[in-house]
Amino acid sequence: MQSHHLNDFPLDWFQEGISGYYKLDLSKKFKLMTFLGDEALNTAYGENAEEVAQLANWTCPKCRGICNCSFFQRRGEQPTGPLYRGAKESGFKSVAEVFTMKKNLETSNALNEGNLRKDPEVFLLRGTWK
Structure with missing residues (x-):
């Protein structure tokens, strides 16, 4: 390249x-x-x-x-850079995957607890899982 x-x-x-x-x-x-x-x-x-x-x-x-x-x-x-480490440590492929999950959750209004390891809203607010 x-x-x-x-x-x-x-x-x-x-x-x-x-x-x-x-x-x-x-x-x-x-x-x-x-x-x-x-x-x-x-x-x-x-x-x-x-x-x-x-x-x-x-x-x-x-x-x-x-x-x-x-x-x-x-x-x-927030800019994506500071969120990357927390996203990777939490098993996401990229920060975009976190944002996509958040958007899908907001759209569906149905939170299936068995499918989520962590709450993306908490991650986005703190920049790391707590």
Whole structure:
């Protein structure tokens, strides 16, 4: 996989901030995601950069509405970095899996205690299981 440096990206990609990001085509978004690193993509979203590079219909985490990195941090939620260690120690593949479980629980309103090892809401508030 090709390594990128911040200077490799045209300045106009960053001048409009978040609204400018949405205007980038898929290849530019992917270059930015690979710049952030395969490790970050795997840690936060459970995805492998080399695998998603082969997908014609891949959508970046920001466009899917699940990006919560410090660069694109959504209001009211913590950045994913500090949550990663607790998520891994608790058996989750990524922080995105914790957020997905939380969203599914909120949607279903049916908590099946046999399926959950820990309460994701407690994890998200504290950044670690207590």
